Amino acid sequence: MPELPEVETVRLGLAPVMEGARFLKVEARRPDLRWPLPRDFVKRLEGKSVTGLGRRAKYLLADLSSGEVLLMHLGMSGSFRVATDGKDRVQGEYHHPRSEDRAHDHIVFHMSSGARVTFNDPRRFGFMKLVPRGSLDDEKMLSALGPEPLGNAFDAAMLARACRGRKTSLKAALSDQRVVAGLGNIYVCEALHRARLSPRRRASTLAQRSGAPSEKAERLVQAIKDVLHDAIRAGGSSLRDHRRTDGELGDFQHNFRVYDHEGAACVTPDCRGVVRRIVQTGRSTFFCPVCQV
DNA sequence: CCGCGGGCCTGAGAGC
DNA sequence: TGCTCTCAGGCCCGCG
Numbered sequence: 001m002p003e004l005p006e007v008e009t010v011r012l013g014l015a016p017v018m019e020g021a022r023f024l025k026v027e028a029r030r031p032d033l034r035w036p037l038p039r040d041f042v043k044r045l046e047g048k049s050v051t052g053l054g055r056r057a058k059y060l061l062a063d064l065s066s067g068e069v070l071l072m073h074l075g076m077s078g079s080f081r082v083a084t085d086g087k088d089r090v091q092g093e094y095h096h097p098r099s100e101d102r103a104h105d106h107i108v109f110h111m112s113s114g115a116r117v118t119f120n121d122p123r124r125f126g127f128m129k130l131v132p133r134g135s136l137d138d139e140k141m142l143s144a145l146g147p148e149p150l151g152n153a154f155d156a157a158m159l160a161r162a163c164r165g166r167k168t169s170l171k172a173a174l175s176d177q178r179v180v181a182g183l184g185n186i187y188v189c190e191a192l193h194r195a196r197l198s199p200r201r202r203a204s205t206l207a208q209r210s211g212a213p214s215e216k217a218e219r220l221v222q223a224i225k226d227v228l229h230d231a232i233r234a235g236g237s238s239l240r241d242h243r244r245t246d247g248e249l250g251d252f253q254h255n256f257r258v259y260d261h262e263g264a265a266c267v268t269p270d271c272r273g274v275v276r277r278i279v280q281t282g283r284s285t286f287f288c289p290v291c292q293v
Numbered sequence: 294c295c296g297c298g299g300g301c302c303t304g305a306g307a308g309c
Numbered sequence: 310t311g312c313t314c315t316c317a318g319g320c321c322c323g324c325g
Contacts (some may be wrong), residue, residue: 126319
């Protein structure tokens, strides 16, 4: 469930203890994640340092002094815990394990900064992968990604172009990482509500007949950027016991306007609508059928 | 090429 | 209280 804001929150939490630090020791306790770790995973990390920690969509990318990149994904339930001075701090996760639950601590980094960084992932949808920097472009998972929603290149014209001719719903289009990279179910629902656009609308209707972006596309792009910025500022969302940097609870979930609010009064000013839940392509969609058209 | 749906995986919560 | 069932959804892949 970590989406772009949660992954960015994790990146901000890990950067201070990983950037510029060396892997003194790496423990691969459970190598069968979403995809199995390479046999030499530990060897390729130990002794190398992290020259930078970046993010692309929901992926974390650690640049290594060896010329490789450590690609990390939290999947649905992944988290990182940082321990300094023996105190554990959670760097973002979905299902937060109770403090005594270490059964799902799959990978541990002992960094030269003195920090111990532990990757925990009960459902093992997350993964790590080592890729030579030069062949990063060959990674299908990365090369197929659409624009970063917070980047300058992502604008109404680009979104309209990506949705052009698409018969699928706007909800499905925004969930497609090739259209825009980093949104998941929650932020798609939230952005559509802020833009007052129905998730059931055909994606192709974001473009005018001429192919030019509609005013709806402008509204939607702004709504996407706004909701992501707001969520990052709040330290991400905490569903169930998800925690954020510093072990504090991220609190953006209190700002959800429709997600998980089935039956609640719509918060759009002067709207008398009630939030509904429907299922689209097997996923829950929350929206207001009155103001979202 | 496009869209849809299954599979992966575990824990939380509902219902009996 | 304890069992069973459903749901959560990011990503890949195969099918029509």
